[in-house]
Amino acid sequence: MTVSASVGESAGPAASGEPLLKLRGISKHFGAVQALYQVDLDLPAATVTALCGDNGAGKSCLTKTIAGIYQADEGEIFFEGSQVHIRSPKDSAALGIETVYQDLALADNLDIVQNMFLGRERKGRFFLDEDDMEKAAAETLAGLRVTTVRSIRQPVATLSGGQRQAVAVAKAVMWNSKLVLLDEPTAALGVAQTQMVLELIRRLKDHGLAVMVISHNLNDVFEVADRIAVLRLGRMVAQDNISAFDRETVVDFMTSGGSNRGVAAVGTQAAL
């Protein structure tokens, strides 16, 4: 188990070299409230990392820092090995980081194609190039095996919760993205739809994307994640390969910041 404070530069994942995204010593405060304190986080490519933590642990704040909505007060961000400064959502999008927020940010009155290209519409000289957008959207959905939607021209209002999540994810990966952040992707879903979304997350990984999933649901975490990072009160209290944890230890870390169940030895970095 790697406690964040002990993570050195040498502690990168062994198998794939440098992680795609590397956060070092990220701190963020809002007035007197210290939301994040010296947080280190690795997000390797082709890997699903679950970010766990109780309410108010700083999960959303950390996500928004990566997404460029917040800027860290302190700390460094490395993307593909080189230091970057993410000052706005545009910066993160330019790096290939896409975020799927819990509310999905879909316009119900627009259809799937229109939502997937929202803000980045393709046009001819004057008018929208609907045919081109529809083909590209269909290809992306097919690549993700999202085949349950009956027509990609149906309004998003007519989709089920799982389908909406799938559209939001497909929208995120359309843009040559390398890292996808998913905020509680299964929170509002039933069992079958949760399975569908978890399957989708695995497919993102198969395509070589780095995925970070924020989740309260440990069932989902253990089903889909390769790595787990646990935040507690703004500090990264544990971060390791999934095999180093079980449910109880994750809960221990989330609630008390440590675990004495002896599943993982603090200070070792498991190979990915």
Place this chain on the structure above:
Amino acid sequence: MAGIEDLKGEPVPLEESAAELAPDLTAAAVDVVPPALVAQSMGQYMRAWWVRVRGGDAGVLPVVLALVGVSLVLQIVSPRGLFLSPGNIVNLFIQSSVFIVLAMSETFVLLLGDIDLSVGYVGAIGGIIAGNFVQPGLDWPWWIAIVIGLAVTCVIGWIYGLIITKLRLPAFVVTLAGFLFYFGVMIILLGASGSVPISSTVLVNQEFLYGIVNTNIDPTLGWIGLVVIVLVLGATIWLRDTGRRKSGLVAPPVGLTVAKIAFLAGAGIVVVAICNVNRGTFLPIAGVPWVVPIVLAVLGVWTILLERTQFGRHMYAVGGNAEAARRAGISVDNVRTVAFILCALTAGIGGVIYLSWQGGISTNINGGQLVLYAVAAAVIGGTSLFGGRGRAIHGVLGGLVIGAIYNGLYLLGLAIQWQLIATGLVLLAAVAVDSLYRRGAGGVARA
């Protein structure tokens, strides 16, 4: 890393996937898919369409039924069946034109979930300014007069947009203030005489403005124009639909494409034929009033803007989910400001038509009633009061319903109070339908 290229592997045509619907796709979710988007044959299309109508989203069906129903009732009760006589139908088109154009203007702000309560007087100001520039002494070219009038309304809309987006004030209140403000400005502009007449038969430019509504297209030219319009639109629809069918994109069946073009041609033939009947009593009067193609041009341009351009797409996005639009990098404030400019611009066009129709504008103009009719027409036509749903055609259809009530009750000799009562009831029905649809759609989204 994975991008679109990597995701292309083994493309699964989405059309085939309908066969393997996942269990979570509820029947309700399937049912409300717009029929044109999934149906492969006319039979399927009709079934899908009917399912959708029962689900509460019937597109323009309610307003078309309302128009037919109102027309039939008025035809039966009007003296000597006068309502559907050619002369009265032309009259109806003319009377509806102001409501139609103002409803289209209101559509831009209704799409964002806003409202503009001042389109009546803002439009009047546009008309009055245009009228002022063709008065004796000035006598500027008619088109410069119109451009100046519309430019002023654009500035009014731009100021609304600035106030609403920069000061974060609700459009309802800002435009209510504008309603009073521009009512006052209008009275000042009209001056001591209290009117701007354009009924001169000597001044060419006045005559031209008057002629927008009050002169007709030569019957032969009317037919030629219709043929050109049907050919151009028909070819556009045909090429687009067949192109999409060929490349395997979501497209309506061939039968529907043919039906659309046939309906377009049929409706055009009926309108031109009716307008070309001699409706004069002493001197022959025939032909389509010039205001009809003008209204259709406004409809065409605004439809293209809303449904074929990036800006139009962004308007729908802001109306549907402003937060999603903002996160997608769309400047919500810019979209809103431009919407108010377009609203005021279109209101100005309505004002010029009103000026032409009445041969001038006086302090008798009822801007309050006009704005209520405009909102009512848009909502009756199918535009949502809650944003995100609405088309320019809704303003046209709703405006015709309002015009029919206005015209029909006038024929019956019923005074203004009955027009108001009838319009109020129709508006209530339209809002109820709108609200029911929203509840229906919400239910599906949760499914």
